Amino acid sequence: MARWIDIMIEVQSLRKTFSHGGRQQVALDDVSLCIEEGGIFGIIGRSGAGKSTLIRCLNLLERPDSGSICLGGQELMTLSESALQARRQRIGMVFQHFNLLRSRTVAANVRFPLELAGTLSAQQMDARVAELLALVGLTAHSGKYPAQLSGGQKQRVGIARALANQPDLLLCDEATSALDPETTDSILALLADINRQLRLTIVLITHDMRVIRQLCDQVAVIDHGKVVEAGPVLDVFLQPQHSVTRSLLAETGLGHGVLPASWRERIAGPLLRLTFVGEPTLEPVLDKVGREAGLRVNLLSGTLSEIKGTPFGQLLVAVMASTVEVARLPEIFAREGVRCEVL
C-alpha cells in the first residue's frame, strides 16, 4: 500500500482485562489503531472508557492480555526488560497530576531522565536542561521545588522532562484536566508548538472535545473499551457517526444542530444541513445561492468554529420556498464548496 505518511504506531487487537474481587472488567476490547508520524492524535471518551489503559499500553506501563503494539516498526510486546527500558527513554509521557519528584528542583526534575539515560556528561546535561527550561518558559524558576509552583508551571516542568531525551513520541494522559481554562490554553499552545518545531508525534487523551478541536489532526472515540469512531478531526466533527461522539460534541456546544422532535412538525418545509469548511465559511454563500435558486430559508441553528486554524460552520435551515427542486440543491451548494444534506 502506497502511503506518503509514515505510520508511527500500529496497534492491533489489543485486549486488556482487569479482575477485581473475582469479577472481570474488560478495559480494552479488540482495539486497533493506526497513528501517523508527526501528527497529533487524540483519544476521547467518557470516564472509564479505557483511555488511560490504552495510552498506558503504548509504553507498556500496562501490559495487554493480547494484541500487538508496533512502534516505529518495532514490536514492543516481545522486547526484553532492558530493551524496553531503553525504548521508553525515547517516549515522553505527561501526566494529569504531573508526577514530579518533590525532592528535586525544577532543573533537577528535567535533568532526571538525562541521568537515567546516562549518555551525556554533566555539562552537556546542564546545557540541555537550560535549553528545555527556555523552551517551556521556566528559566526563572529553575531552582524552585515543585511545591512552590502553580499547576500550569508544574505541567511545563512535566513537558520539559518528557522532552529531555529527544523522544520521537509524546504521550499525554489528560495533561490539562487539572488546570483552569486559561492555563489549559497555554499548555495546549505549547504542545502545538512542540509538535510543529520538533516534528514530534503526540498522542493525547482527553474527555474534552475542545482539546481535540484545538490541537488534534486525528481522533479516535473510545467507549466501553472499543474504538467506536476514528478519523480526521474535521470529519468526525462534521459527520459524527456514533451516538457517543454526538453527545460529546453536543456537551461542548460543538454539536450538530439537532431539532427537538416535538419541533419538527411545527416547522414547515424540508430541512437542510449545510456544512462549510475553509474559505466558504467566510463568504456569503447562502445569500448567493438564495438569489440563484430563489431560495428562502428559515435559519434554525448554526455553529461557527475553527479546527486547528481551519474555519468551519454548520447551519440547520428549513426551506420555505425554492424555484428549483430541493433534490437539486446539494449540487448547487457543492459548486460553492458547501456540503448540503437534505434531512
Next chain:
Amino acid sequence: MTDFSWSQLLAMDWVEIGEAGLDTLIMLSVSLVFTVLLGLPLGILLYLSAPGQLRARPRLYASLSLLVNVLRSLPFVILLIVLIPFTLLLVGTSIGVAGAIVPLVVGAVPFYARLVENVLREVDRGVIEASQAMGACLSQIIFKVLLPESLPGLIGAATVTAVALVSYTAMSGVIGGGGLGDLAVRYGYQRFQTEVMVVTVALLLMLVQLLQSAGDALVRRFRFD
C-alpha cells in the same frame, strides 16, 4: 522516699554515672548504625516484595513479614536471653556493651524495617510510574526515586527507632550490658538510692529530647520546599 539534698547529689558516684552514660551512648550509636544498615535494605525488600508492588513476591513477603512480626512481638528481655548463644558466636562475648549490641540490633532492625516499609509506601505511585515510563530500571527507582523522595520519612523513622533503642539499652542490664538504664535499675530499684535513679532518668530524658530535636531538625532540613 529518701530525702533529696545537694549533699547527696555531691556524694554520688559521678564517675560511675559518667561511665554508664558513655556506655549508653556507645550502645546507642553502634546499634543505631547497624540497625539502619540492616533495616533499610530489609524495609526496601519488604516494600518491593509486597503484593501489588514493583517486585511482588507474595510468599517471600509473607515469610519476611512473619519473621519481622515474631521479632517485634518478643519482649526485649526475652530476646536478650534467647540470643545469648548467637551473640557469643558473633562477637565472642554475651555480656557487657559488646554483648548488648547484638540483641539491640536484632530487636531494632525489624522495628525500623517495618517503619521503612510504611514510609516507602507513602511515595506517590504516580511518581514511580513516571520514572518507569522514563525507562528507569529497578536500582534507579530505588536510589533515585524511592530513597530521595522519602528521605524525611526515613530520618523520622530512624529517630523513633533511636528513642526506642534508648529504652532497650535500659534493659541490657539483665545481661550486664551497663549504661544509664542499668544504673537506674540497680541503684534506684534494687538499692533504693532514689537520687541516682532520678539523675540517670533525667540524663536519659535529656538524651531522648536531644535525639528527638536532632531528628526533627534533620527532617526540617531535608523537607522539600
